[in-house]
Amino acid sequence: MLINDLPRFEILDEAAMNELERGWRRIVSDLGIEFLHPEALKYFEDAGQQVEGELVRFDPDWILEQVAKAPSEFDLQARNPEKTIHVGGKHMAFSAVYGCPFVREGLERRDATYDDFQNLVKLAQAFPQLDSPGGTICEPNDKPLDSRHLDMVYALLTLSDKPFMGSVTSGPNAADTIAMAEMVFGRESLEQTPAIISLINVNSPLRYDDRMLSALIEYAKAGQATIVTPFLLMGAMSPVSIPATLAQQVGEALAGIALVQTIRPGCPVVFGSFLSNTDMQSGSPSFGTPESAVGLFCTGQIARHYALPFRGGGALTSSQVVDAQAGYESMMSLWPTFLAGTNFVMHSAGWLESALVSCYEKFVVDVEMLRMLHEVFKPLVIDEEALAYSAHQEVGPGGHFLGAVHTLERFRECFYRPLVSSTENYERWNRLGGRDAATRATEIWKKTLEEYETPPIEPDLEVELKAYVDRRRTELGD
């Protein structure tokens, strides 16, 4: 995985940080946050927080005391120990798109199926730039609603050996995820080092809903990691102001993180950010925007201030197709993702159309962008060897370096080699069909799927997992 040794891009001074601090403290203490789950309310009440109905008003200092118990870095186990990732510090982990009801394959846009789910997990497994397939890489609409989380976890655990994200659709579904992970990792190992990381969205503004809370509680009790993420499209779920939204984000996220630490002190948890804005003309969400870039810089700085690993960014776009907009908006969100040193990056590959669509071609294009940025964000060594003076001596004024000894010894590895980008001259490019990047990407994902190799798994384990899925599906009545 990438260790980002380059500087962090931070734009907030101390006065700005203090204003934000004042902002979130006022929100959690005076306005409060709703928690639509009795067990969560009980935890807060027992801890001396002011609970009225479902509204909790917090002592901000108490929140910070809880938050201080969360580890600033942690390991997340993979089925293949070589693919275990580290979340926090200078490490950056990348997972695929999450939560899309549709898929796009070339010119076709359609309901996502379990076949698509499996294909996309395979692609995430195949590309080394992705540290995790994530979780709901697309919605398997052809599977029964109440039990499809079992099919997803099964595919994630068998078609990939990278860390995965768990079901959050309910407490029992989270429990299923944990039960299946226990089969793979063993209960004791799972207790020691989490193997599941799950996305807990806040129902912003200032509300945690019942389903997310029941999943959060389940995972926290089992010591599994969660990403507590205020869901903030400015103008809809937060004010039309970046600072106001940041203050809200801090308050919402830290309150949830405090809950996790109250349930199980020391439980790994990630400060999540999903911050963009509404297009105030169309009312639609807008991704890859300047505002989200600024929000991401700030979020990184804020998360580090509280010594928490953080999630944000991705290859986001509002574009409907894999066109220039999809390219520039995705880069518009990936650059700040790297500059902020984001520890866990969801939606790194495959995101299209404001996350309504998991797109095969976009997946490949995004992997190209990740590969390029991985190359940028590693340290540049400048020493006598790198100065390559012998090459200058050999070539001299007016010469050409293509045939220099220094070049010939290094030409295979010296530069980034693109996956889908083309530098072909126009005549050759035209002769070969004049295919744009999206068209070339089709060929690449198809070839990648053809060459995909299932990571080895104990046959007994596979059978055990399958039996669990079948049994639970029957119990759930599907």
Added chain:
Amino acid sequence: MLINDLPRFEILDEAAMNELERGWRRIVSDLGIEFLHPEALKYFEDAGQQVEGELVRFDPDWILEQVAKAPSEFDLQARNPEKTIHVGGKHMAFSAVYGCPFVREGLERRDATYDDFQNLVKLAQAFPQLDSPGGTICEPNDKPLDSRHLDMVYALLTLSDKPFMGSVTSGPNAADTIAMAEMVFGRESLEQTPAIISLINVNSPLRYDDRMLSALIEYAKAGQATIVTPFLLMGAMSPVSIPATLAQQVGEALAGIALVQTIRPGCPVVFGSFLSNTDMQSGSPSFGTPESAVGLFCTGQIARHYALPFRGGGALTSSQVVDAQAGYESMMSLWPTFLAGTNFVMHSAGWLESALVSCYEKFVVDVEMLRMLHEVFKPLVIDEEALAYSAHQEVGPGGHFLGAVHTLERFRECFYRPLVSSTENYERWNRLGGRDAATRATEIWKKTLEEYETPPIEPDLEVELKAYVDRRRTELGD
């Protein structure tokens, strides 16, 4: 113009800077640089540098003494004083693509003409994100070769009132540029504050050719600004190593800048960088690469070290069409352009196909990217007003901010408004024709040209300029 108040992204430590210093000193003193122009050689010889034939071996300390005479910031006059730009410091100026023999308009790729030249100058004039149309925005192939520089300068001076770039195809052509600028600005004013900035490319490695030197000398004598730019595609014009290329770039650029300061101490001059790499598989130049991004960070840091304004970056791509690759590669080079705080950015709009093509649609797409990044790179004010607490009070947990008073008062201006990007939902987008970003861009540039207004100019001045063009064309035998 943009004042970039955000931090600079710098990745070189002191040890690395020292290694680079050692690197370029060795190159200029031991290997030397060729200057294929007797007058340039004479300047160096008179200044005590070691000249053998056309090769000059330098005392690096002498170079730095000359470089120290160059201003670290300067104004560049525009015909419309309101559009005068400042080059250096936190200021960033953006000019259009430069030097392309072809144009692309929609699906058609063809030889560029003077009509195209005029159209593209008009587009550069129309979009406020561009501070200058640049110079050879495309090659007017239908104009006679020996006098087309006159047509270009005429169009730049009459269709735009922003600062422009001069002809560098020869000393006499530079003199024509200066003569025409004198008609517009007056000789005295031009002497005091430059109104022409011109691109002097080094014929890298380690060689300045006769044509570029004769133009450089002409402009330096007239006190007009030049951008001294090593032309470095690693693997061809420099070693396959970023540090080696940076050392070469410093040596080449500073030697040319020293020449300018020897001719006219205090003459405005810009440290130029055009640094990318060869695709070692195809042998083609490759743009929007990770290597060029890293090179740009370093170049900014180096130029600041020598207290020189610098040029670099742009919206570069190798892509043949306005597709996802064009989008992500352009952002791949624009982000570091902004992060490095580049003072003068050529190729900010219209660049396609490794600068073989000036593309109308890409122009619009690039302006969108510039607009977005302009929005990112301005300071974020965090104060009580920005915290918008009243909005939180009004909406409360589980509410919606679309109808909040705070939102209604600000919804028109609160967020970035896209030029070509679409957030339309799929059904609406499809109903409206399912047009991708490139297709939408066609409509925008056509509308922009239709709405273009020629900036006012004294009729006498226009006649005078035209008469000069006609007279000189006759003299040049075209």
